[in-house]
Amino acid sequence: MKDFITKKGIYIAIAAVVIAIIAAVSVAISGGRGDLASMLSQPFFRPLRSAVTALVDSLESIYNYMYSYDEMEAENQELRNRVAQLEEEYREYTQMSQEVDRLRELLGFSETREELKFTPVSVISWTASNFASSFTISRGSNAGIELYDAVVTSTGYLVGQVTGVTASSATVTTILDTTMSIGARVYESGGTGVAQGDFQLFLDSKLKMSYLSEDDEIIIGDTVVTSGEGGLFPSDLVIGYVDSLVASSSGLDDYAIIRPAADINGVTDVYVVTETAISGSEVQ
Amino acid sequence: MGRQRNRVLLKIIIVVPYMLVLYIFQSMVFPYLKISGVAPLLLPLAVAGAALFNGRAAGGVIGIFAGILCDLSFNQSTIVFTIFLAVAGVLLGAICDSVLVKGFPSYLLCCTCLLILCGFVQMFPLVFLHGVSILPLIGVVFRQTIYSVFFTIPIYYMARFVSRII
Numbered sequence: 001m002k003d004f005i006t007k008k009g010i011y012i013a014i015a016a017v018v019i020a021i022i023a024a025v026s027v028a029i030s031g032g033r034g035d036l037a038s039m040l041s042q043p044f045f046r047p048l049r050s051a052v053t054a055l056v057d058s059l060e061s062i063y064n065y066m067y068s069y070d071e072m073e074a075e076n077q078e079l080r081n082r083v084a085q086l087e088e089e090y091r092e093y094t095q096m097s098q099e100v101d102r103l104r105e106l107l108g109f110s111e112t113r114e115e116l117k118f119t120p121v122s123v124i125s126w127t128a129s130n131f132a133s134s135f136t137i138s139r140g141s142n143a144g145i146e147l148y149d150a151v152v153t154s155t156g157y158l159v160g161q162v163t164g165v166t167a168s169s170a171t172v173t174t175i176l177d178t179t180m181s182i183g184a185r186v187y188e189s190g191g192t193g194v195a196q197g198d199f200q201l202f203l204d205s206k207l208k209m210s211y212l213s214e215d216d217e218i219i220i221g222d223t224v225v226t227s228g229e230g231g232l233f234p235s236d237l238v239i240g241y242v243d244s245l246v247a248s249s250s251g252l253d254d255y256a257i258i259r260p261a262a263d264i265n266g267v268t269d270v271y272v273v274t275e276t277a278i279s280g281s282e283v284q
Numbered sequence: 285m286g287r288q289r290n291r292v293l294l295k296i297i298i299v300v301p302y303m304l305v306l307y308i309f310q311s312m313v314f315p316y317l318k319i320s321g322v323a324p325l326l327l328p329l330a331v332a333g334a335a336l337f338n339g340r341a342a343g344g345v346i347g348i349f350a351g352i353l354c355d356l357s358f359n360q361s362t363i364v365f366t367i368f369l370a371v372a373g374v375l376l377g378a379i380c381d382s383v384l385v386k387g388f389p390s391y392l393l394c395c396t397c398l399l400i401l402c403g404f405v406q407m408f409p410l411v412f413l414h415g416v417s418i419l420p421l422i423g424v425v426f427r428q429t430i431y432s433v434f435f436t437i438p439i440y441y442m443a444r445f446v447s448r449i450i
Binding site for chain 2: 171199
């Protein structure tokens, strides 16, 4: 090896210098973009490189797809959860909005009736009996609800009366029930009578107003309100509107059919009148 | 002694959910699914099933239980149905033991009679205490019975299944 270098060293050095000069020239010619070797090899290796690059790219895209599929799935799940959460919030918002509307209505009504105090309750269940109209509400004597308290809608329309109370629930008999009798007054004419449930009318969700005086001028569409007589109901709660008038042959048993102002069979949230000026005066 | 106690426990475990399911449907589902203004009665059908398949004792016991649940579902504090269905269960059981064959036609007959009687029990206070005219009440009893009779088919199989266990 030593002899080889001694004998041929000069040629090797010359060859190295020549290669270096050629390489420098090629770099200079290509403007620094590549060397001679690469320039010479490009035409041969380009197709191969392209093929390999394409293969690698496709493999990489498959890998990325598989890798990011998990990410996308996780993201999708996260978005689904978010949508579910937003839907839940929207439902809560809608419920709150409806509750606000009801409370606004009640506020408007209660401002006109400052002597009344209302306790909001929800309807839990309706009676299974086909011969009665009553429902159970979500609060009882623990919330200050007492027997014979009046029950109204947020707009102050009369729904019924508490006829049974436990600590945590109460039974409300509606104004449509056959057992119900309410002292009533026609708002427009001032004529008085008794609004009472009637079984035949109960099937049509109506009630009747009996014991009308012959002198009363009642016309269809008149508003019937509670008279407050007897002390069981506060006065001037709207019961309903006169739907039709039924005349008897003797004229003694005339009665008016009343269409309730409240949607009795559709109520879901009602208000129990837990304090009235009447009960306050009775206590005194 | 232990085996007998286990058997009683088994009966309770089977009967209580069976009755509660009927109660839930009668008091919480069907009041919202009225047809022609009426909802069906389901608990009396269970009493008829117990009386037919298991005799007067089971009819009486199931009758008491069903009666309590009926009174609850009717929002009434009285125990009219507790007494009525207990007595009806015992009487129906006695009739079934001696006269009727245990099959669907007998069950249908028992149910129809019991449902009509239930309707009359429901309408009597309105007639005698509140002076309600009897004709519209009978119409409701009729419609209630017809609607309820449709449920004899599924409840027959449920009652038969329960009767084999108890």
